[in-house]
Amino acid sequence: MTRFLPARAARVLVPVAALVAVAVTGCSSQWGAAAVVGDRRITVNQVQQATTDIQQVLGPDAQLTQSQVLYWLVLAPYVLDAAARHGIGVSVDDARHEMQAVKDPSAAGLLAVRSAMAMGKLQGDLEAPEAQKAYEEVRSQVDATKIRVNPRFGVFDPKQFIITPQQPDWLPPTASATPAPEPSGQPTQP
Numbered sequence: 432m433t434r435f436l437p438a439r440a441a442r443v444l445v446p447v448a449a450l451v452a453v454a455v456t457g458c459s460s461q462w463g464a465a466a467v468v469g470d471r472r473i474t475v476n477q478v479q480q481a482t483t484d485i486q487q488v489l490g491p492d493a494q495l496t497q498s499q500v501l502y503w504l505v506l507a508p509y510v511l512d513a514a515a516r517h518g519i520g521v522s523v524d525d526a527r528h529e530m531q532a533v534k535d536p537s538a539a540g541l542l543a544v545r546s547a548m549a550m551g552k553l554q555g556d557l558e559a560p561e562a563q564k565a566y567e568e569v570r571s572q573v574d575a576t577k578i579r580v581n582p583r584f585g586v587f588d589p590k591q592f593i594i595t596p597q598q599p600d601w602l603p604p605t606a607s608a609t610p611a612p613e614p615s616g617q618p619t620q621p
Contacts, residue, residue, distance in 0.1 A: 465501050466580045473504050477539035484540030487533045498584045500543050502594045507546035509569045514549035517565055519556050521548045
C-alpha cells in the first residue's frame with residue numbers, strides 16, 4: 432500500500448484546509464451564516480427554508496431568489512417596528528394567512544413574509560410624508576447597524592437599500608451582462 436502523505440502531514444493539512452475553507456466563505460467568524468446583522472445571525476438554512484416556503488406560495492414560475500429572501504430577513508426587525516409604530520403592523524397570523532399553501536411554514540418563512548408585507552404597507556398604506564418618515568426611521572436604524580452578508584448572497588448596499596449580486600473579482604466583466612432585476616418588496620424612497 433502506497434501512502435501519498437505521511438500520516439503526520441495529513442494530520443496537519445486537514446485542519447489547515449478546513450481553516451482555509453472557513454476563511455474563503457467570507458463569514459469565517461459565523462460559520463453557516465448568510466448574514467450577520469449586528470449581533471443577530473441569519474443562517475443559510477433559514478434562508479433556504481424561507482425560500483422554499485415562499486416558493487410554495489408563489490409557485491414554480493416565480494422569480495424568487497435567496498438573496499431577495501435574505502434581504503427581507505435582514506430588514507425584518509426594522510420594517511416590522513416601523514410598520515407597528517405607524518399603526519399598520521403585520522402579525523404572525525397575517526403571514527400565516529398569506530402562506531396557507533404551506534402546511535407548516537418555518538419561522539424564517541413567516542418572518543420573511545411579514546417583512547415583505549410590512550414593506551408593502553409602509554409604501555402603499557401611508558401618505559407620502561408619513562411614508563418618507565418611516566423610510567428615514569428604517570434607514571437610520573440600518574445605518575447604525577453593522578451588516579455583513581455572505582458573498583454567496585451578494586453585498587448589502589446601504590445607499591440603495593438592496594443586496595446586489597457580487598461578481599467574483601477573478602471573472603472579467605462581460606459586455607452582455609445585464610443587471611439583476613431588483614427584488615419586489617424593497618423599500619423605495621417615496
